[in-house]
Amino acid sequence: MQNNHHKEHLYKILVIGDLGVGKTSIIKRYVHHNFSPNYRATIGVDFALKVLNWDQETVRLQLWDIAGQERFGNMTRVYYREAMGAFIVFDVTRPASLEAVAKWKEDLDSKLTLANGKNVATVLLANKCDQGRDVLTNNGIKMEQFCQENGFVGWYETSAKENINIDEAANCLVKHIIASEKDLLQSEVPDTITPQLENDKGGTCSSCFRSQ
Amino acid sequence: MEERSSDSGGGRMEQNIPDYKLIFEKEGVYLHTNAKRSNQDTTIPGFIRVVERAGVPALEWSPLEDEGRCAPAVLYSKKDGEGGEEDTHFDPGYEPDWAVISTVKKDREHVPVKESDQWSFSLPLSELYSLRRARFSLGRNFLVLTSRGGHPLPALHFHRGGTRELLRALHHYIVLDPSPVDGRLYLAYPHETGALSHSFDRLHLLDDGSDLVTRFIQDPYATTFAGFELINCGVELGPRPDVTRGQPLDKWEEFLDPEGRVTNPDKIKELVFRGGIMPSLRREIWKFLLGFYPWNSTTKEREDILRFKTDEYFRMKVQWKSVTEEQEMRNSLLRGYRSLIERDVSRTDRHNTFFSGNNNPGLTLLNDVLMTYCMFNFDLGYVQGMSDLLSPLLFITQNEVESFWCLTGFMELVHQNFEESQEAMKQQLLKLSILLKALDPELCDFLGNIMKTKELTKQVKDKVVEKYEAGLGYKKISRALNISLSAIKSIIRKWKEYDTTANLPRGGRPPKLKSRTRRK
Numbered sequence: 001m002q003n004n005h006h007k008e009h010l011y012k013i014l015v016i017g018d019l020g021v022g023k024t025s026i027i028k029r030y031v032h033h034n035f036s037p038n039y040r041a042t043i044g045v046d047f048a049l050k051v052l053n054w055d056q057e058t059v060r061l062q063l064w065d066i067a068g069q070e071r072f073g074n075m076t077r078v079y080y081r082e083a084m085g086a087f088i089v090f091d092v093t094r095p096a097s098l099e100a101v102a103k104w105k106e107d108l109d110s111k112l113t114l115a116n117g118k119n120v121a122t123v124l125l126a127n128k129c130d131q132g133r134d135v136l137t138n139n140g141i142k143m144e145q146f147c148q149e150n151g152f153v154g155w156y157e158t159s160a161k162e163n164i165n166i167d168e169a170a171n172c173l174v175k176h177i178i179a180s181e182k183d184l185l186q187s188e189v190p191d192t193i194t195p196q197l198e199n200d201k202g203g204t205c206s207s208c209f210r211s212q
Numbered sequence: 213m214e215e216r217s218s219d220s221g222g223g224r225m226e227q228n229i230p231d232y233k234l235i236f237e238k239e240g241v242y243l244h245t246n247a248k249r250s251n252q253d254t255t256i257p258g259f260i261r262v263v264e265r266a267g268v269p270a271l272e273w274s275p276l277e278d279e280g281r282c283a284p285a286v287l288y289s290k291k292d293g294e295g296g297e298e299d300t301h302f303d304p305g306y307e308p309d310w311a312v313i314s315t316v317k318k319d320r321e322h323v324p325v326k327e328s329d330q331w332s333f334s335l336p337l338s339e340l341y342s343l344r345r346a347r348f349s350l351g352r353n354f355l356v357l358t359s360r361g362g363h364p365l366p367a368l369h370f371h372r373g374g375t376r377e378l379l380r381a382l383h384h385y386i387v388l389d390p391s392p393v394d395g396r397l398y399l400a401y402p403h404e405t406g407a408l409s410h411s412f413d414r415l416h417l418l419d420d421g422s423d424l425v426t427r428f429i430q431d432p433y434a435t436t437f438a439g440f441e442l443i444n445c446g447v448e449l450g451p452r453p454d455v456t457r458g459q460p461l462d463k464w465e466e467f468l469d470p471e472g473r474v475t476n477p478d479k480i481k482e483l484v485f486r487g488g489i490m491p492s493l494r495r496e497i498w499k500f501l502l503g504f505y506p507w508n509s510t511t512k513e514r515e516d517i518l519r520f521k522t523d524e525y526f527r528m529k530v531q532w533k534s535v536t537e538e539q540e541m542r543n544s545l546l547r548g549y550r551s552l553i554e555r556d557v558s559r560t561d562r563h564n565t566f567f568s569g570n571n572n573p574g575l576t577l578l579n580d581v582l583m584t585y586c587m588f589n590f591d592l593g594y595v596q597g598m599s600d601l602l603s604p605l606l607f608i609t610q611n612e613v614e615s616f617w618c619l620t621g622f623m624e625l626v627h628q629n630f631e632e633s634q635e636a637m638k639q640q641l642l643k644l645s646i647l648l649k650a651l652d653p654e655l656c657d658f659l660g661n662i663m664k665t666k667e668l669t670k671q672v673k674d675k676v677v678e679k680y681e682a683g684l685g686y687k688k689i690s691r692a693l694n695i696s697l698s699a700i701k702s703i704i705r706k707w708k709e710y711d712t713t714a715n716l717p718r719g720g721r722p723p724k725l726k727s728r729t730r731r732k
Contacts, residue, residue, distance in 0.1 A: 019552060019555050019556070019596065020555030020556070020558075020559075037562075038559060038562040038563060039559060040559055040560070040600070041555075041556045041559055041560070041596050041597070041599070041600070042596075043596055043597050043600075067596055068555075068596070069552065069595065069596040075634060096551070115698045115701070115702075184697070184698060185686075185687070185697050
């Protein structure tokens with residue numbers, strides 16, 4: 001029944017982080033395959049759509065490019081609504097932008113949760129890795145620890161300019177989004193048994209009503 | 213719209229009334245008596261109806277067993293000073309001073325009256341003052357109507373839903389406007405022909421920072437697209453005036469008197485508004501338009517102003533220039549502004565020759581003017597977007613000091629757009645949505661539906677419940693109806709809990725007043 005049922009997924013993904021860390025550049029590289037050193041500051045929010053083929057299914061990523069200064073405003077709540085995943089970006093050449101990562105994550109988690117109360121999948125991007133690294137990103141173990149402590153599902157050193165690791169990071173995020181979506185379905189109504197024909201392994205009492 | 217033809221009991225009983233039209237009917241509406249007038253039945257099942265009697269729309273309730281009777285027991289009609297003589301027919305030529313003349317049942321001529329019948333009523337919609345929709349337990353809605361005479365009618369409990377549909381039916385005749393102080397309370401107004409003026413009344417409502425604005429701040433999208441059902445009668449705009457672009461303003465000297473005062477600023481503004489300014493004159497005229505020079509200043513006075521303002525600019529510039537690295541280490545705000553500005557300067561209009569290439573002096577000017585603006589207005593500081601405003605000012609004036617003062621003048625006009633609360637931005641969006649609602653309601657509804665997070669129609673939700681009851685699992689329903697699992701989950705959850713798929717009103721009154729507004 002799968003063959004004539006081409007499934008489509010649409011996921012809203014947020015791209016957040018301090019201003020000038022390269023959010024717009026990452027999106028442009030990912031969606032339009034190009035790079036310019038002269039992107040303007042993003043005011044408010046911008047959008048881009050990326051279509052992926054994923055296990056014979058279509059995945060549409062709606063990328064929300066949110067202005068870096070927005071954390072100071074109170075519109076982020078509106079922008080975050082119904083997102084399924086997020087990239088939080090920092091600039092490896094600017095340690096301060098990594099400090100801000102935790103604040104962005106906190107803002108995100110406080111304003112957005114999935115239906116089951118869990119946080120949305122978030123991947124950390126250490127951008128501008130072509131311009132050198134700072135001490136922290138040089139230390140993989142430290143970064144792993146940072147990700148664990150702050151609830152990131154993974155991190156990547158990226159360069160929008162040199163096209164490094166952007167597809168990889170996006171695939172990682174999509175993978176986690178799909179997993180968390182499955183998780184959501186499983187946690188649907190924990191105290192309800194959903195009768196299913198395929199489910200032939202034990203537990204089904206013969207006197208139970210079986211749906212078709 | 214749940215409009216039913218008159219094939220039910222409700223229709224039959226009215227057939228002997230001339231010019232009677234049933235517009236809306238809903239069964240399962242229980243009238244709760246206050247046990248004041250009667251000490252028996254405290255709830256009486258019945259019908260709520262919207263009817264037109266001789267063209268006059270009215271809201272009526274009658275008990276279930278009240279078949280074959282034609283007139284409601286209690287009529288709310290025009291005051292006639294006759295001491296409570298009841299009309300069974302409405303005077304079509306009524307004046308708007310309806311009032312309750314009697315809530316006491318007078319004996320009807322022929323039909324013996326059952327206890328429950330005395331509660332039936334008919335309220336002309338012009339007589340409806342307010343309507344409060346509240347939620348009882350189990351998601352059951354009840355309505356309390358108040359007539360213009362100030363009398364509350366008995367509460368009506370909608371055991372089988374239908375309040376939303378009723379409100380919609382009423383919308384055809386009257387405007388139901390949510391009260392600014394209580395979202396569950398609707399105030400009734402007649403539809404006016406001057407819809408436009410009405411809509412601008414509402415704009416005033418916004419301007420004094422009232423409820424809608426605060427609500428908007430809390431939930432901008434929802435409020436924008438839900439709060440303005442008022443302007444749903446097509447607005448008749450007058451014919452579009454014929455506008456043509458004028459010639460750019462290309463004379464300047466002739467507008468100056470011998471001392472250099474601008475003789476007719478309004479004329480200048482008018483010309484600029486219609487046609488803009490010749491590029492070569494912009495440098496001069498922008499300084500007036502942006503408030504650097506007063507229109508009535510003389511050439512001599514302007515020289516003084518320039519000298520004074522130049523000093524003031526450099527005094528402020530020195531303030532941030534002289535901050536040492538060590539000081540800045542302990543000044544996170546200043547450090548923050550500096551970092552923001554640095555980031556944005558490097559990406560402002562870099563394709564323009566004035567700012568292109570590395571080490572272009574234009575970039576230093578952008579940076580210095582923006583840093584100095586932070587000293588001028590430290591509370592506001594630097595906000596993204598300012599560099600974009602300054603860039604053309606610098607380009608036109610080609611002067612650090614003049615561009616700075618033009619920027620301050622400009623910010624004086626638009627600073628609200630940059631404030632952290634973003635209230636001004638929200639107000640502008642709100643006004644935009646009002647205009648859109650008036651000018652292109654279809655597009656507005658379309659956008660509103662998108663914003664309403666893809667809300668499913670009641671029919672679809674009922675389908676979900678139907679399939680669930682048939683024993684299908686969530687996944688199967690999801691696949692069959694192409695609805696997300698989480699949506700199905702929540703529909704079923706609500707159905708189990710409240711036994712309905714309809715939208716429930718929000719519990720309790722949403723907090724609307726900020727402490728600041730409340731103090732007013």
